[in-house]
Amino acid sequence: MESPRVGVVRESMLHRPLLIKPALGKTKSRGLSYPGPDFVFGTATSVQDGGVPEAISSWHTHTMSTRNRQAERDFMALNREGVKSGLVTAKELQQYRATHDIRRQPLTREGFRRSAPSHIPADATLGVTNRPSTPISELIEYKYAQRWLEEQQAKDKILQAHQHKKAQLGRIQDTRTTLLRKSRPLPEAPSMWKMPRFQQVGPALDTFRDPEARKKAMSTHHSESASRRGILGQGTYTVD
Numbered sequence: 001m002e003s004p005r006v007g008v009v010r011e012s013m014l015h016r017p018l019l020i021k022p023a024l025g026k027t028k029s030r031g032l033s034y035p036g037p038d039f040v041f042g043t044a045t046s047v048q049d050g051g052v053p054e055a056i057s058s059w060h061t062h063t064m065s066t067r068n069r070q071a072e073r074d075f076m077a078l079n080r081e082g083v084k085s086g087l088v089t090a091k092e093l094q095q096y097r098a099t100h101d102i103r104r105q106p107l108t109r110e111g112f113r114r115s116a117p118s119h120i121p122a123d124a125t126l127g128v129t130n131r132p133s134t135p136i137s138e139l140i141e142y143k144y145a146q147r148w149l150e151e152q153q154a155k156d157k158i159l160q161a162h163q164h165k166k167a168q169l170g171r172i173q174d175t176r177t178t179l180l181r182k183s184r185p186l187p188e189a190p191s192m193w194k195m196p197r198f199q200q201v202g203p204a205l206d207t208f209r210d211p212e213a214r215k216k217a218m219s220t221h222h223s224e225s226a227s228r229r230g231i232l233g234q235g236t237y238t239v240d
Contacts (some may be wrong), residue, residue, distance in 0.1 A: 072101040078102050176227055176237065183226030 012018045015031040022028040049055070075097070082096040138144060174182075208214035225233025 071106050074102045074104045179227045180223065188222075 002046060003106050015033075016029075020029050020031055021087030078097050079093060081100070081102070087093050087094065087096050113230075180209045206214075208217065229239055
């Protein structure tokens with residue numbers, strides 16, 4: 001059902017796709033003219049082959065036509081003969097192919113036939129062997145999972161034994177105490193130069209409770225400077 005048109009309906013409205021209104025429930029027309037409903041599309045066939053009954057009763061085979069067919073050049077034979085003649089470079093082989101010509105043998109129907117074996121045993125079975133059937137009993141009893149679990153446990157044991165052996169053969173890691181024992185204390189740096197009138201003047205700020213606590217803290221810091229980073233041994237520890 002098309003929507004009603006108001007006004008003059010020109011012929012161009014039936015051929016121009018932009019002016020054609022779509023009909024309800026139908027695809028939009030492209031404005032092309034089609035023949036009547038009795039027209040049959042396609043090419044009429046004039047071959048009367050008899051259909052399926054004739055094909056079953058008399059099967060016609062086709063033969064390969066070799067007339068008016070020029071044999072192709074055999075480049076493999078040309079290259080082989082060129083190498084036998086002592087030509088090895090690409091330029092020499094190209095010149096040899098330009099001056100010589102070897103053609104391939106024309107293909108015949110007998111050439112496509114494969115030679116059948118002379119003798120086939122009576123008990124021989126042709127085709128691909130079937131895959132062995134999966135044992136249902138092992139699937140029900142969960143044997144595949146148990147077998148996989150045993151294999152993984154065996155692999156873990158081998159890996160743990162290898163790691164234990166590697167740890168025993170490895171070098172013992174140094175600790176803070178061993179480093180302090182191996183290292184030598186740093187030499188005391190010379191005191192900074194001061195003017196004579198300031199040599200007897202004490203510090204303006206002293207954060208230690210007494211001189212004994214200050215001496216003990218300085219001694220501990222000096223003994224630990226071997227395991228600390230930095231030129232003066234005042235950085236972080238080199239061994240965590």
